[in-house]
Amino acid sequence: MTEIAIDSLCKSYGKTPAVCGIDLVIPSGEFVVILGPSGCGKSTLLRMIAGLEDITSGSVAIGGTVVNDVEPGARGCAMVFQNYALYPHMSVAQNIGYAQKIAGVGKREREAAVLRVATVLGLETLLDRKPGQLSGGQRQRVAMGRAMIRSPKIFLFDEPLSNLDAKLRLQMRLEIKRLHRELRTTSVFVTHDQIEAMTLADRLVIMNKGVIEQVGTPDEIFRRPASLFVADFLGTPPMNFLPATIDTAGRPVVSTNTVLGAARRWNLPAGTDVRVGVRPGDIGLAELPSAHALPFELDMIDDLGTETHWHGHAAGSRLSITVTPGARPARSPLAVSIPEGAIHLFRNTDGRRVDPIKSTEFLQATG
Ligand SMILES: Nc1ncnc2c1ncn2[C@@H]1O[C@H](COP(=O)(O)OP(=O)(O)O)[C@@H](O)[C@H]1O
Numbered sequence: 001m002t003e004i005a006i007d008s009l010c011k012s013y014g015k016t017p018a019v020c021g022i023d024l025v026i027p028s029g030e031f032v033v034i035l036g037p038s039g040c041g042k043s044t045l046l047r048m049i050a051g052l053e054d055i056t057s058g059s060v061a062i063g064g065t066v067v068n069d070v071e072p073g074a075r076g077c078a079m080v081f082q083n084y085a086l087y088p089h090m091s092v093a094q095n096i097g098y099a100q101k102i103a104g105v106g107k108r109e110r111e112a113a114v115l116r117v118a119t120v121l122g123l124e125t126l127l128d129r130k131p132g133q134l135s136g137g138q139r140q141r142v143a144m145g146r147a148m149i150r151s152p153k154i155f156l157f158d159e160p161l162s163n164l165d166a167k168l169r170l171q172m173r174l175e176i177k178r179l180h181r182e183l184r185t186t187s188v189f190v191t192h193d194q195i196e197a198m199t200l201a202d203r204l205v206i207m208n209k210g211v212i213e214q215v216g217t218p219d220e221i222f223r224r225p226a227s228l229f230v231a232d233f234l235g236t237p238p239m240n241f242l243p244a245t246i247d248t249a250g251r252p253v254v255s256t257n258t259v260l261g262a263a264r265r266w267n268l269p270a271g272t273d274v275r276v277g278v279r280p281g282d283i284g285l286a287e288l289p290s291a292h293a294l295p296f297e298l299d300m301i302d303d304l305g306t307e308t309h310w311h312g313h314a315a316g317s318r319l320s321i322t323v324t325p326g327a328r329p330a331r332s333p334l335a336v337s338i339p340e341g342a343i344h345l346f347r348n349t350d351g352r353r354v355d356p357i358k359s360t361e362f363l364q365a366t367g
Pocket residue numbers: 013017018036037038039040041042043044045
């Protein structure tokens with residue numbers, strides 16, 4: 001059983017911080033996905049866990065022991081990269097068994113181990129092939145086999161599926177999920193792909209510019225994003241954002257003077273500038289005129305077959321709505337309504353989320 005505990009971890013290249021003040025505990029057996037845009041420090045964090053990168057300050061502990069000064073080979077981590085880095089002149093069996101050969105494991109034992117791992121990965125009929133004779137997905141599985149044969153305490157994945165086409169990515173995702181269910185090895189998986197992250201993670205860590213923005217289950221993070229950054233990063237099409245100002249009753253008012261979430265109260269001073277976030281799928285079509293509907297100007301329809309999105313403008317901002325698959329506008333002009341429960345509210349100053357309070361609390365608070 002192997003827990004990873006990361007404490008105030010920082011890494012700077014020269015004077016430039018790449019990763020800053022990371023605190024994270026990954027319980028034994030958990031599958032954690034680190035998600036963030038390119039350059040946010042994901043690989044640097046992973047490489048510090050593996051020992052491939054020196055730590056500037058803070059600590060990494062594996063299984064209760066601080067490993068800052070422990071050699072990569074002695075940390076019990078196996079890493080799978082985006083480029084599979086297979087030996088082209090070796091067969092699948094030789095690639096998978098290489099680490100054991102180097103470690104001096106006998107031929108008979110090695111062959112048994114290779115067959116066991118290859119069978120788990122569905123590679124048992126391909127053992128004699130060279131990497132050049134394999135598909136991208138098969139190569140990636142060989143790379144995984146090479147990591148698995150060492151029975152590592154920890155799996156570290158750095159965007160291992162990024163080179164595969166969409167269909168193979170899905171297949172490998174299911175494969176990795178199945179493997180984790182079987183092996184229960186503590187795993188840290190780095191990606192910039194939100195679908196991969198949402199589907200694989202027991203727990204999701206969202207990173208931005210070297211710091212952690214939010215940690216939680218995929219569901220928690222999607223339903224209650226803690227910041228504008230997280231809200232904007234997760235979801236397709238992305239969340240809509242409407243600039244608004246808080247009125248004296250604690251409600252956001254958008255540029256059309258429409259009060260949103262009229263029955264809710266946000267405990268912010270009147271005049272506070274905020275951003276109202278609402279997911280495209282949470283927006284409904286409305287009949288005009290209505291005190292709480294927003295006129296919607298349709299610019300474009302994206303019909304993906306299984307889902308249909310209308311892109312346009314409302315209250316001076318771009319707005320996308322997800323409608324019934326295949327739906328086309330039946331009337332003009334159009335209007336949309338934003339259900340109160342669908343409102344995510346963020347302060348402009350720091351981009352942090354503010355949740356509504358009960359109306360009764362608001363009245364007491366303001367006397
Ligand atoms: N060896 C290096 N020397 C200097 N800067 C680096 C080095 N490696 C990464 N960086 C910088 O550190 C930041 C984080 O990089 P990285 O961890 O690779 O991001 P990610 O994996 O999220 O794309 C980036 O700004 C990158 O340019």
